[in-house]
Amino acid sequence: MPQESRITREDLEFDRLHIWHPYSSVTDPPPVWPVAGAEGCRIRLADGRELVDGMASWWSVIHGYNHPRLNRAALDQINGFSHVMFGGLTHKPAIGLCRRLVDLTPEGLDRVFICDSGSVAVEVAIKMALQYQHARGRPEKHRLVTIRNGYHGDTFAAMSVCDPVTGMHSIFSGALPKQFFAPAPQTPFSGDFHEDDIAELAGIIAEHHGEIAALILEPVVQGAGGMRFYSPRYLARARELCDRYGLLLIADEIATGFGRTGRMFACEHAGISPDIICLGKAMTGGYLSLAATLCTGEVARTVCAGAAGCFMHGPTFMANPLACRIACESIDLLLESPWQEKIAAMEERMRAGLAPCSLLPAVKDVRVLGGIGVVELARTPDFRRLQESLVDRGVWVRPFGRLVYIMPPYVISDEELDTLTAAMVETLTGLD
Numbered sequence: 001m002p003q004e005s006r007i008t009r010e011d012l013e014f015d016r017l018h019i020w021h022p023y024s025s026v027t028d029p030p031p032v033w034p035v036a037g038a039e040g041c042r043i044r045l046a047d048g049r050e051l052v053d054g055m056a057s058w059w060s061v062i063h064g065y066n067h068p069r070l071n072r073a074a075l076d077q078i079n080g081f082s083h084v085m086f087g088g089l090t091h092k093p094a095i096g097l098c099r100r101l102v103d104l105t106p107e108g109l110d111r112v113f114i115c116d117s118g119s120v121a122v123e124v125a126i127k128m129a130l131q132y133q134h135a136r137g138r139p140e141k142h143r144l145v146t147i148r149n150g151y152h153g154d155t156f157a158a159m160s161v162c163d164p165v166t167g168m169h170s171i172f173s174g175a176l177p178k179q180f181f182a183p184a185p186q187t188p189f190s191g192d193f194h195e196d197d198i199a200e201l202a203g204i205i206a207e208h209h210g211e212i213a214a215l216i217l218e219p220v221v222q223g224a225g226g227m228r229f230y231s232p233r234y235l236a237r238a239r240e241l242c243d244r245y246g247l248l249l250i251a252d253e254i255a256t257g258f259g260r261t262g263r264m265f266a267c268e269h270a271g272i273s274p275d276i277i278c279l280g281k282a283m284t285g286g287y288l289s290l291a292a293t294l295c296t297g298e299v300a301r302t303v304c305a306g307a308a309g310c311f312m313h314g315p316t317f318m319a320n321p322l323a324c325r326i327a328c329e330s331i332d333l334l335l336e337s338p339w340q341e342k343i344a345a346m347e348e349r350m351r352a353g354l355a356p357c358s359l360l361p362a363v364k365d366v367r368v369l370g371g372i373g374v375v376e377l378a379r380t381p382d383f384r385r386l387q388e389s390l391v392d393r394g395v396w397v398r399p400f401g402r403l404v405y406i407m408p409p410y411v412i413s414d415e416e417l418d419t420l421t422a423a424m425v426e427t428l429t430g431l432d
């Protein structure tokens, strides 16, 4: 093992005293498990235990850890050049990635802005929408409308369209732009859609379209804001409302993109194209942080015809060649694999494996879509006990609030998937 990856007791003490972890307290830090390695769908802990990975490291590691092809692409690019600035320069990894994204994404999205992370991709999308309306002579259309239970990232504009309750808007209210919120869609993925479900959103748009630049939502699957699946008909109707009232539609596919819901992009379930799409998470197969915002030619041309004459954004590490090169390889790996069949098989197996959960008293709902399996509990459990008991059963599943969910790497084997679902059933059986 390389010297750098050996973790000592002092290291862990330093971690506890000095390092923030996501959404964690420093005064009462929850336990963290030191990782010594990861391969395929297994995470190896420092004490030698192996955990089957149910999280794909937050939707990103779709091909598994330590993948020989992704490793080779990374090394090859490092031996060429890891980074050059993107202002005034260009390179094959960026061109290759953008070519693939333009080909793959829904029709009409043919201008690509590459950026560093999902949250930044959302900032970029919002900024594009505002510059677009400004350039059309409608600067008063500078607010956003969205649906509750959404999650779009942790930077400020992104936060302003996250669910106001789970996003703790009360703390940041003075600093957050005020947006319009419609109730979350209620019609389940395969449920019969009724116009009532979208009436409130339609009402807000009809009344306030004069101040609204865009509707932003996560198509079909709402991720970190509640792991909810909703009817593609809702999305199709939302597209119609945007067209009718001169709003842009921003689809945040950072979690759903690259096959996770059974389609390459979740918008395809509804057969619609957004005006702007945000991609991230799985784009590099979980190797490096990279994201992209694509828009239509019309949006791009309008933005550049405006007062600024350009799009006002340019991150230092824009289109980092190393990350772009890995993203190209990750997309090729995906396209070369029978991913539709794999996701369909995962869906069926998760549905069967998690079915016993629906009989448990602690469980409120069990739902599965594509490569996403969710068990919603009736009450918020003791997080630490739950997390520890999952680890003790040899799986890495990270519960969140009342949700215990999995979205494994696409390459997971039947046995590994059964290990995950069995561990969830056993752990939740122990809850009262």
Ligand SMILES: *Cc1c(COP(=O)(O)O)cnc(C)c1O
Pocket: 117, 118, 119, 120, 122, 151, 152, 153, 154, 218, 223, 224, 252, 253, 254, 255, 280, 281
């Ligand atoms: C994770 C996520 C983001 C934020 O991406 P980061 O890379 O964490 O900044 C935005 N939108 C959705 C839908 C996400 O799931």
